[in-house]
Amino acid sequence: MALLACNDLSLGYEGKPILEHIDFEVNTGDYLCIVGENGSGKSTLMKTILGLIHPLKGKVQTGDGLRQNEIGYLPQQTVVQRDFPASVYEIVLSGCQGRQGFRPFYSKADKNLAWENIRRMEIEKLAKRCYRELSGGQQQRVLLARALCATRKLLLLDEPVAGLDPKVTAEMYQLIADLNRKDGITVVMISHDLEAALRYATHILHIGARIFCGRVEDYLKSETGVRYLERGGMNP
Amino acid sequence: MTLWDYLELPYVQNALLVGVLVALCASLLGVTLVLRRFSFIGDGLSHVAFGAMTIAAVVGLTNDMLLVMPVTIVCAVLLLAAGSNAKIKGDASVAMISVGALAVGYLLMNRFPPNGKANISGDVCTTLFGGTSILTLKPLEVWMSIGLSVVVVAFFVLFYHKIFAVTFDENFAAATGAKTRLYNLLIAVVIAVVIVLAMKLVGSLLISALVVFPALSAMRVFKSFRGVSICAACISVLCAAAGILIAADRGTPVGSTIVVADIVVFGLFSLIGFVKSR
Numbered sequence: 022m023a024l025l026a027c028n029d030l031s032l033g034y035e036g037k038p039i040l041e042h043i044d045f046e047v048n049t050g051d052y053l054c055i056v057g058e059n060g061s062g063k064s065t066l067m068k069t070i071l072g073l074i075h076p077l078k079g080k081v082q083t084g085d086g087l088r089q090n091e092i093g094y095l096p097q098q099t100v101v102q103r104d105f106p107a108s109v110y111e112i113v114l115s116g117c118q119g120r121q122g123f124r125p126f127y128s129k130a131d132k133n134l135a136w137e138n139i140r141r142m143e144i145e146k147l148a149k150r151c152y153r154e155l156s157g158g159q160q161q162r163v164l165l166a167r168a169l170c171a172t173r174k175l176l177l178l179d180e181p182v183a184g185l186d187p188k189v190t191a192e193m194y195q196l197i198a199d200l201n202r203k204d205g206i207t208v209v210m211i212s213h214d215l216e217a218a219l220r221y222a223t224h225i226l227h228i229g230a231r232i233f234c235g236r237v238e239d240y241l242k243s244e245t246g247v248r249y250l251e252r253g254g255m256n257p
Numbered sequence: 258m259t260l261w262d263y264l265e266l267p268y269v270q271n272a273l274l275v276g277v278l279v280a281l282c283a284s285l286l287g288v289t290l291v292l293r294r295f296s297f298i299g300d301g302l303s304h305v306a307f308g309a310m311t312i313a314a315v316v317g318l319t320n321d322m323l324l325v326m327p328v329t330i331v332c333a334v335l336l337l338a339a340g341s342n343a344k345i346k347g348d349a350s351v352a353m354i355s356v357g358a359l360a361v362g363y364l365l366m367n368r369f370p371p372n373g374k375a376n377i378s379g380d381v382c383t384t385l386f387g388g389t390s391i392l393t394l395k396p397l398e399v400w401m402s403i404g405l406s407v408v409v410v411a412f413f414v415l416f417y418h419k420i421f422a423v424t425f426d427e428n429f430a431a432a433t434g435a436k437t438r439l440y441n442l443l444i445a446v447v448i449a450v451v452i453v454l455a456m457k458l459v460g461s462l463l464i465s466a467l468v469v470f471p472a473l474s475a476m477r478v479f480k481s482f483r484g485v486s487i488c489a490a491c492i493s494v495l496c497a498a499a500g501i502l503i504a505a506d507r508g509t510p511v512g513s514t515i516v517v518a519d520i521v522v523f524g525l526f527s528l529i530g531f532v533k534s535r
Contacts (some may be wrong), residue, residue, distance in 0.1 A: 072431075072432065096426065102494075112425065118422040119435050120420070121419070
């Protein structure tokens, strides 16, 4: 069975649908990019997959032994976080919270996992630093380390390179690609950057008036893909 | 009289004990409230408590806590439990409930003066600014304050990591399986309890000061959530103790004196923060 499957999913707020009839599957090892115009419902779709919003119709199913609380999530930054007094270590460790239940304190294993992911993201030197004093790229690494504490299987990333400069953006993409290829973590990413999406992803989910889901090669040949690329000023 | 003479007076001892505990509770919760942009919830909920108190007085309830506590808790839950996904955003909903309750409370007091008392503005003033009721605490009130403070501190320690996770990123916490709704609900209930307690001490207008000043002072200097929490608690305890002793000595209003102490510390910590960052 697929890691994640949506059948005839309709989603929106307060009974008003934004997107309807979405069908797609994500299999272990995939790198899926969700693309589409602004306001087409990409973030809403991601929140529905995460269970933050209930779908209006249909269901998000997880398979392959993946439980709902084993999805790692890299959200867009919120206003609250910009001046939040917290050390990098505290934030990464909070990625283990989902598995805590009512246990009040973190176990040794949780702390080890946090350090392991801090090393994996190469931010050991920042561990004691204050989150709000870090650069945008460093902050994203911290949030990625936190997401990795929550999952070993599936990462959901909501525009992970928004607001980063080109050099840091390239590093971030490489980091995510490595997690996908070397560590076998399945990636689902919302992206505005179509060029990068086509370069790194294995699958594309295009949402909007037309919906496309399939391999990158097929997307490039599809009508939806060709039109979208032309509007972005790229040659298919 | 010297400082030690004051410390031997039982009513000063009671006031110190209760004052310090309430200040401690308010500051612990203040950190998460300030960070969630709910700095004014202390003010809002205390106005709700004020409104409930006037209703209790008009109806003629002898123990007004029976009405004040549930009403305040319900309002706190309405304000906070919706979390960051509320339809009316935090500051607007707090402002609405705050002024609404204040207006209704004052209107009721004006139309139905409790026990035919004529001094309405005096009553209102005492409720808003706290008066000196902390120096005239009854033993039952002292024990109740101690009991509730212990519960609040225990809650904060046991739920510390959950409070952090929910405050820093509610959506992430919910997405990865934390019971954020339940935690928000618990936090709201505890905040309501603390505010009703704190009203006795500083009155409803100055509660916000007790909630925001220690947290903001600590944030000038400390950079981790743990550091800020511990520092805020220490500042709040010291300021409450200093304020009560000065008030007992000079005869100044207790609430305002504590808040002035908090303001002085905030100035000091801002300076330290400024020097450290250079």
